Amino acid sequence: MKRxxxxxxxxxxxxxxxxxxxxxxxxxxxxxEKVAKRAGVSKTNVLHYFGNKARLLEMAMRYGNADLAREVSALLIRSNTPWERVYSVIEANFSRQFFTPKIAHAWLSLLAEIPYNPSYQRIQTAIHQRMRSNLMHALEQLAERERAEEVALAISVMIDGLWLRCGLHEGGIGRETALQQMELLMESLFPNSPERLAAKARIDEIQSILNPG
Amino acid sequence: MKRxxxxxxxxxxxxxxxxxxxxxxxxxxxxxEKVAKRAGVSKTNVLHYFGNKARLLEMAMRYGNADLAREVSALLIRSNTPWERVYSVIEANFSRQFFTPKIAHAWLSLLAEIPYNPSYQRIQTAIHQRMRSNLMHALEQLAERERAEEVALAISVMIDGLWLRCGLHEGGIGRETALQQMELLMESLFPNSPERLAAKARIDEIQSILNPG
DNA sequence: CTATTTATAGACCAGTGAGTCTATAAAAAT
DNA sequence: ATTTTTATAGACTCACTGGTCTATAAATAG
Structure with a gap:
């Protein structure tokens, strides 16, 4: 089988x-069957490529993550300071294209299966690990390790929580509310930091250029 | 049908x-079938009481929530100050008996179905609404309405996020980490507040009396 | 140009799950 | 005591789903 x-x-x-x-x-x-129909092919064909349903969904999970990962990267490589890197992670996670109920629904569906499927578990662990790593590299330059650790966790848990809400209650939480919540958290964790606010402004701008609308 | x-x-x-x-x-x-087997009866009998699977799961959702609601109430009725009421909500949500991967798994499974089932949606909305209401009654006495609003949201989103993590990654987040995260949030939102810390201590104590171990 | 591999689909199979039908035991009502 | 209602279960149906088998078309290799 050469690919x-x-x-x-x-x-x-x-x-x-x-x-x-x-x-x-x-x-x-x-x-x-439904996946095949949506792709306009026979279900046999889909099975031909993935072997079984579990692997198909596994790939769906990777697919969903790839978009987000690209978005994070695009902002990270344009970041010059630790604060900008922190905000790259935040902004990317609430990008207009990705932070939608539709996508959140798909994620929720997959998350619910994670406890019962080691493959999904590994993928999700990797995703969380990468977010943590991205945040830690930046935060370690802004606080002692211990605090960086718990702040990184707080940020990523809050991100998860906001995604959850986005998927749950249609019309409940959108990009604006989510970013406002993140800012409430950041401002509370690091009050009176002009550098932080400058970084936020810059990443916000870069993001709106890369991804207008 | 008289019940x-x-x-x-x-x-x-x-x-x-x-x-x-x-x-x-x-x-x-x-x-x-599996539910019936676990209860030691025939599946026909289960269907006799619920009519269909969706209603069975709907009731499962209510059942899962009832425990939590009781826990919150038990602490709330013993609260004397706004801060104590806030911490009643927090402590109850991370009670040793309820904040477990098992229960988190069940919740995750149900949450994932919410977007596709209006009944579940209503139940979940009610649950969130009650948490918000509990928090707001307390917070309105501690800050202006606008800020109370966003703080209440931050607290409940963080609670959701921690539950999500608890269910996701076995051995990842437990009661201790969760409470530590909540405290990081609270301390950042309301720094240097002896009243707040006193309330936390009191509720913590009440909770450990009501629910030892 | 033929042979082999790859892509795609249609028919089919076996398993399963939700829900119904029928039957009987238990309880309540009259 | 008899009739009606409720509780429970076993057998069954029907739809559907993941997956396989077979067949054919397309592409690639030799």
Whole structure:
């Protein structure tokens, strides 16, 4: 089995279709058949590429994360200071394109399965680990390690909580509210920091250039 | 259909069985048959009381919430100050008996279905609404309405996020870490407040008396 | 140009799960 | 005591789902 371009193209297509199906139908409503139909192919074909449903959903999870990871990277490489790196993580997580109920639904569906599937568990652990690592590299330059540690956790837990709410209650929490909440947290954790606010402003601007609308 | 004592007894039993099954098998692994087996009856009988699976899970959701609600009440009625009421909500949510991966798993499973089922949505909205209301009554006496509003949201989002993490990554977040995180948040939001710390200490004590171990 | 591999689909299979039908035991009502 | 209601279970149905088998078209290799 050598993986051609076609192979990569198809797996990408079908992972995407799976993620979208997940977001519209929920986990219980997501069948291989429906994913195939959405991609406009036969379910046999989907199975041909993934072998079984679990691997399909696993790839859907990776697919969903890839977008976010790119967004974080795009902001990180343009960051010059620790504070800018912190805000890169925050802004990317609430980007207009990604922080939507649809996507949050898909995530929720996958999260719920994590405790019962070691593969998903590993993927999710890696995702959290990377967020923690991104935050820690920046925060260690801004506070002692101990505090950096707990602040990094606070930030990422708050991010998770806001995503949860976004998926839960349609029209409840949107980008604005979420960013306002993050800012409440940041301002409380690090009050009176002009550097922090400057960094926030710069990343906000970069983000609105990269990703207008 | 007059609902006897037997009726209430059975629905309670089966709701509990459903909640436990959910926590051990996940949503996809939870079938009416399994719930019935766990309760030691036939699946026909379970269906006799609930009509269909959706209603069974709906009741499981209410069942899971009832425990928490009692815990909150038990602390609230013993609270004398606004700060104590705030900490009643916090402490109850991380009570040793409830803040466990098992229970978090069950919640996660149900949360994931909320976007696709209006009934679940209503229940969850009510739960969030009550938490918000509990927090607001207290916080309005401690800050202007606007700020009380956003602080209440921050607290409840953080609680949700910690529950999410508790369910996700076995051995990741436990009561100690969770309470430490909540305290980081509270200390940042309301620094240098002896009244707040006194309230925390008192509620902590009451809770450890009500619920030793 | 033929042979082999890869991509795709249709038909099919076996398992399962929700919900119903029928039957009987228990309880309540009259 | 008899009739009606409620509780419980076993057998069954029907839909659906993941996955396989077979077949064919397309592509690639030799």
């Amino acid at each position: 051609n371009k076609l192979w990569r193209l198809r797996t990408e297509e079908y992972s995407k279709a799976a993620f979208e199906t997940l977001s519209e139908e929920g986990l219980s409503g997501t069948t291989v | 006897n004592k037997l009726w209430r007894l059975r629905t309670e039993e089966y709701s509990k069985a459903a909640f436990e099954t959910l926590s051990e098998e996940g949503l996809s692994g939870t079938t009416v």
